[in-house]
Amino acid sequence: MRLPCPYCGVRDAHEFSYLGDAAPRRPDPAAPDAADAFHDYVYLRDNPAGAIRELWYHGAGCRRWIVVDRDTRTHAIAGATFASGSASGDAS
Amino acid sequence: MSRLSEGGLIDRSKPLAFSFDGKAMRGYAGDTLASALLANDVRLVGRSFKYHRPRGIFSSGSEEPNALVELRDGARREPNSRATVVELYDGLSAASQNRWPSLDFDIQSVNGLLGPLLGAGFYYKTFMWPAALWEKLYEPLIRRAAGLGRAAEAPDPDSYDRSFAFCDLLVIGGGAAGLMAALTAGRSGARVILADEDFRFGGRILAERAEIDDAPSLAFVERAVAELAALPNVRLLPRTTVFGAYDGGTFGALERVADHLPLPPAFTPRQRYWKIVAKRSLLCAGAIDRPIVFGGNDRPGVMSAQALRTYAVRYAANPGKRAVVFANNGYAWSAAFDAAEAGVDIAAIVDVRPEAPPIQLERAKRRGVRVIQGGQVVATSGRLLSSVTVRSATGEEKIAAEVLAISGGSSPNVGLTSHFGGKPVYRADIAGFVPGACPPGMRVAGAARGDYSLARCLAAGAAEAAEAVSELGFSAYATPVPQARDNAITVTPFWHVPGSRGPAFVDLQNDVTAKDITIAHTEGFRAVELLKRYTTLGMATDQGRTSNVTGLAMMAVLTGQDVGATGTTLFRPPYTPVALGAIAGHHRGKDFRATRPTPTHDWARAQGAVFVEAGLWLRAQYFPRPGETDWLETVNREVTATRTGVGLIDVSTFGKIDIQGPDAGAFLDRVYINTFSTLPVGRARYGVMLREDGIVMDDGTTSRLGERHYLMTTTTANAAKVYQHLEFCLQVLWPELDVQMASVSEQWAQISIAGPQARAVLEQVVDGLDVSNAALPYMGVAQGTVLSGVAARIFRVSFSGELGYEIAVPARQGRRLAEALMAAGAPFGITPYGTEALGVMRIEKGHVSGNELNGQTSARDLGLGRMASTKKDYVGRVLSQRPAFLEEGRVSFVGFKPVNPGDRLRAGAHFLPHGRSGTTANDEGYMTSVAFSPLLGHWIGLGLIARGTERIGESVRAYDPVRGGDIPVEICHPAFVDPEGERLRV
Amino acid sequence: MSEILSDLPVTDLLPPGRHGRADGAPGVIAHPLSRLAVATLVACKGAVPRITEAALAAFGVALADAPKVSFTADIAFIGTGPGRWLVTASQAPEALMARLTDAFGDGAALTDQSDANLMLDLYGPAVGETLAKLVPVDLDPSVFRPGDAAATLVALMPLTFWQLNDSPAYRFAIPRSFAPAFLRALASAAASAGLEMAGPARG
Numbered sequence A: 001m002r003l004p005c006p007y008c009g010v011r012d013a014h015e016f017s018y019l020g021d022a023a024p025r026r027p028d029p030a031a032p033d034a035a036d037a038f039h040d041y042v043y044l045r046d047n048p049a050g051a052i053r054e055l056w057y058h059g060a061g062c063r064r065w066i067v068v069d070r071d072t073r074t075h076a077i078a079g080a081t082f083a084s085g086s087a088s089g090d091a092s
Numbered sequence B: 001m002s003r004l005s006e007g008g009l010i011d012r013s014k015p016l017a018f019s020f021d022g023k024a025m026r027g028y029a030g031d032t033l034a035s036a037l038l039a040n041d042v043r044l045v046g047r048s049f050k051y052h053r054p055r056g057i058f059s060s061g062s063e064e065p066n067a068l069v070e071l072r073d074g075a076r077r078e079p080n081s082r083a084t085v086v087e088l089y090d091g092l093s094a095a096s097q098n099r100w101p102s103l104d105f106d107i108q109s110v111n112g113l114l115g116p117l118l119g120a121g122f123y124y125k126t127f128m129w130p131a132a133l134w135e136k137l138y139e140p141l142i143r144r145a146a147g148l149g150r151a152a153e154a155p156d157p158d159s160y161d162r163s164f165a166f167c168d169l170l171v172i173g174g175g176a177a178g179l180m181a182a183l184t185a186g187r188s189g190a191r192v193i194l195a196d197e198d199f200r201f202g203g204r205i206l207a208e209r210a211e212i213d214d215a216p217s218l219a220f221v222e223r224a225v226a227e228l229a230a231l232p233n234v235r236l237l238p239r240t241t242v243f244g245a246y247d248g249g250t251f252g253a254l255e256r257v258a259d260h261l262p263l264p265p266a267f268t269p270r271q272r273y274w275k276i277v278a279k280r281s282l283l284c285a286g287a288i289d290r291p292i293v294f295g296g297n298d299r300p301g302v303m304s305a306q307a308l309r310t311y312a313v314r315y316a317a318n319p320g321k322r323a324v325v326f327a328n329n330g331y332a333w334s335a336a337f338d339a340a341e342a343g344v345d346i347a348a349i350v351d352v353r354p355e356a357p358p359i360q361l362e363r364a365k366r367r368g369v370r371v372i373q374g375g376q377v378v379a380t381s382g383r384l385l386s387s388v389t390v391r392s393a394t395g396e397e398k399i400a401a402e403v404l405a406i407s408g409g410s411s412p413n414v415g416l417t418s419h420f421g422g423k424p425v426y427r428a429d430i431a432g433f434v435p436g437a438c439p440p441g442m443r444v445a446g447a448a449r450g451d452y453s454l455a456r457c458l459a460a461g462a463a464e465a466a467e468a469v470s471e472l473g474f475s476a477y478a479t480p481v482p483q484a485r486d487n488a489i490t491v492t493p494f495w496h497v498p499g500s501r502g503p504a505f506v507d508l509q510n511d512v513t514a515k516d517i518t519i520a521h522t523e524g525f526r527a528v529e530l531l532k533r534y535t536t537l538g539m540a541t542d543q544g545r546t547s548n549v550t551g552l553a554m555m556a557v558l559t560g561q562d563v564g565a566t567g568t569t570l571f572r573p574p575y576t577p578v579a580l581g582a583i584a585g586h587h588r589g590k591d592f593r594a595t596r597p598t599p600t601h602d603w604a605r606a607q608g609a610v611f612v613e614a615g616l617w618l619r620a621q622y623f624p625r626p627g628e629t630d631w632l633e634t635v636n637r638e639v640t641a642t643r644t645g646v647g648l649i650d651v652s653t654f655g656k657i658d659i660q661g662p663d664a665g666a667f668l669d670r671v672y673i674n675t676f677s678t679l680p681v682g683r684a685r686y687g688v689m690l691r692e693d694g695i696v697m698d699d700g701t702t703s704r705l706g707e708r709h710y711l712m713t714t715t716t717a718n719a720a721k722v723y724q725h726l727e728f729c730l731q732v733l734w735p736e737l738d739v740q741m742a743s744v745s746e747q748w749a750q751i752s753i754a755g756p757q758a759r760a761v762l763e764q765v766v767d768g769l770d771v772s773n774a775a776l777p778y779m780g781v782a783q784g785t786v787l788s789g790v791a792a793r794i795f796r797v798s799f800s801g802e803l804g805y806e807i808a809v810p811a812r813q814g815r816r817l818a819e820a821l822m823a824a825g826a827p828f829g830i831t832p833y834g835t836e837a838l839g840v841m842r843i844e845k846g847h848v849s850g851n852e853l854n855g856q857t858s859a860r861d862l863g864l865g866r867m868a869s870t871k872k873d874y875v876g877r878v879l880s881q882r883p884a885f886l887e888e889g890r891v892s893f894v895g896f897k898p899v900n901p902g903d904r905l906r907a908g909a910h911f912l913p914h915g916r917s918g919t920t921a922n923d924e925g926y927m928t929s930v931a932f933s934p935l936l937g938h939w940i941g942l943g944l945i946a947r948g949t950e951r952i953g954e955s956v957r958a959y960d961p962v963r964g965g966d967i968p969v970e971i972c973h974p975a976f977v978d979p980e981g982e983r984l985r986v
Numbered sequence C: 001m002s003e004i005l006s007d008l009p010v011t012d013l014l015p016p017g018r019h020g021r022a023d024g025a026p027g028v029i030a031h032p033l034s035r036l037a038v039a040t041l042v043a044c045k046g047a048v049p050r051i052t053e054a055a056l057a058a059f060g061v062a063l064a065d066a067p068k069v070s071f072t073a074d075i076a077f078i079g080t081g082p083g084r085w086l087v088t089a090s091q092a093p094e095a096l097m098a099r100l101t102d103a104f105g106d107g108a109a110l111t112d113q114s115d116a117n118l119m120l121d122l123y124g125p126a127v128g129e130t131l132a133k134l135v136p137v138d139l140d141p142s143v144f145r146p147g148d149a150a151a152t153l154v155a156l157m158p159l160t161f162w163q164l165n166d167s168p169a170y171r172f173a174i175p176r177s178f179a180p181a182f183l184r185a186l187a188s189a190a191a192s193a194g195l196e197m198a199g200p201a202r203g
Ligand SMILES: [Zn+2]
Pocket: A005, A006, A007, A008, A009, A058, A061, A062, A063, A064
């Protein structure tokens, strides 16, 4: 598989580490239901057949976390953005 | 000799000597082993997989199911080489396989008599009971009886290369369609790779007598190849099989760089594995002839019609004295005519169709070839084929023939198109499967999609390539399509001659018969994927390229379904077998993976160190001295010397992460369970970080070098993982934090000195830096220079429990620092020690390490719970408070010592209460680390046991059934040495 | 594996001299640089414009926030990630750090990396075919040009390289502990063309 890193360009998947679904957000640790929310955040994942936005880490390249739009049925990749949200990837 | 007197694409001026089963023979440059064997009258080439039946050469290509041989000798011996694709070279030696004592007389052909036992599903039926006999009797028996060649027993002496390639268009197959495609794309300016598994481009043109633009078609091939070779944007890869299609336009290909040479020339690999990334691909892989199933269809001399034509026309090798052609299609007739013109005596064309097309009949008549319409071959005879029995409207007739050329129609080579799960689609008009959904960016042209006409192949190659490059933004060059004339080919589906005599083989390589298909049907294994596994149809190394379609069509007949609805099994990579050595490339032996030396490696080697792998790192394990008889003696000396004087160890392998920025302190507070924002500048603190699920991820000391500048250390094993985790926290969890990270692991060599004399040694290498207990207290950090001007960072930290310092200098100064410390420490008997002694001392001190940070333990389990701040959130905090982690009976980290001081402890032993049996229900925990403590004079251990901290002094069993251990141990405090930490602070 | 590699300890750097094919001119020349100061420069949050301005003012360099090399005669900035550069200059490490600190102040984090890498120039008539065996990045002149940089995985080792000119020559920054393994992989890949290892590599 080849992934389009927004900084480095298209690279072989060997250069990346996979994390999984990019949708879960770290819950508010101070919320009264934090224990349940964290349980869901850490353990519960959807397993869609089709489009998913997922986190990959370009560890052998620019060391940016990116969000890849991928179809789990075909491995077709629609695009990728920096996970930090900024267009430049200047997270720091 | 059966070499035809003229013609062929062999170079008669270059004779080549070779041997088969020890017998000397001659062939020519341009021969394959198969064509040379046929030219030398060798018709019996091997024995079949299961029944040891004599077999000859069936095909002329990579689909060959029969003619598998052992090629070369000794360390280079390669079993299961297909004689049909082995290019002849001078001195080639080949041997038949799966026969004993000889090819002519194979004692195990008696298996043929046991045929009924080895039929469909025999693995599942015959050897079911008793199960105990599988390992001892059945499997060895089957392995001896059924088999292919023998692998070489010595390491492969040759080298293998791998290479990356990128292109706009990958053209797979260099026949008529492929050449036109490459020309069109090449002329359009696109970057093109043209790969063909053959050693010569041209595909079927090489074996057919046809004209292109009113000249012999070979002239077209030669012109095209010459032009392509001259185009800088085209790469020609002959002898290269594209064996797999993968995601993102990636293809695996195997180039046989030197397989056609006696030995690879110096510095030349035998094979090269290409990883090709192509924006578009065009499959022009052609089609192969498919057999018809009838009794005796495996006899040496029975071959495909295409093979007969190829041997006669391309190789000028006559496969036998008289040939009968048995077919259901016009293409086989052309093959017969071409072979006849090349000099083969065609005794008859037997066509199952009652009425062949008039034009074919006329051509036969013109050549004086006898035609039997509405005929079927019902039997063959001869150990090597000597006659065939034909049944027709006029009755049965025996015709003398050494060759029976058969064709049940063509099967397009659709393999690569289904590597993404695309299902081939049945076309009744050509009685064959053509590509269904293709991998993204792949097109198909020519015979590979069922277009068998030469004229249409030429046109389609150009047209598909033009479309492909247009999609990429090139303006496609309008390549004029050369003219070729061919007759329409018709085919009438026909699979199996009913009522024929003798075993009728469907899959020649796996010895699957028509009867096996019937059994599978009777027993309910009717779906194609079940049929495949029950009968092993198509499961041999050829992936059933000559057998799948026929087998499933026969099943379709039995079930009354049409062939299309029955479907095919899936083809998977590799298209043809690939040597693992080629995929490994230079990553073998010592180069299997990188070895990372520490900055002091050469120095340690000079000191006689024994090294140990720690991940990719090579670290000094211990430093034996003359006279020491085992490693434990050495380690005991190193530990004692360090605890009583001073020792030295390279700790450069720890991960070192530079963390800067206004929010650096706040960031560390969120990733560690304890607080770092309050750490004073010039101080270090031990930190523990968790995963979000509450399990400990890593530990280490982090120092504050400046107001907004920290330096984190990680364990050796987790350096990359922690860095990735920190990047995750910064980029995904808290992108609002202003923090900058950089790995400085490679920049700094770091050497630890420990022991009561450590300060005295340190004082001699620093450049006037005050390292007194007051100026540099325990957990203090100093920056300055050592060795007259070398930048250094000095950390007063300790893993051993002794007064200790870690001194960091730029990596290239590491060796110098080690030597200077050794010189400075000589009066104190400074002793270099390795990871073993380090391990002993950390166990004596009760520090956790990798064995305890094992992905199952919480900070509380490890006795580190009190470090956790309650005033802030951090990764893992919420889930570390889950009830299961806080349970009464949960394990805790404690020490263990043998009740009988002479007993040896074993890591991995499980703890049981006395008097209880060794069952999971009684399991209370396990020993994580053990060491022999030279200080205490007995073995000591660390481990996790239920409610351990409350049970200090209690005795339990350390139960180790794997190594036969079962001894009483006493639970104790984990720090065996200096539990108050007084030595650290002196 | 060639003779030299089977005899050479895996932890040793490939010695200077000719390796692989010995006849004719070497296909690849590998030239280690021992006196290059190297640092990482990471822009603070939102500070890329400020860093870019400072680079122009202090060094006359038009800094690109991309995998490109921005350089003048005496300093080069190689983009390795968003807001992140490797800086190289032919001077003492302390001097480079001082210049960078002066130029960027607290707008960026700086770390000395002068000892962290083996810096290696590769060139020669067969450098393209040799790197095709090692580098999983398309180096065709229509795609990768002088001034382009890439951080990638070579023979399972993470490293950064950039193209110096269109001869073509490339400069590799190989993490120091991976240098012996990299040179072994290079020697294998360049064996058919002949490799001239200029020395000394260990500075
Ligand atoms: Zn990247």
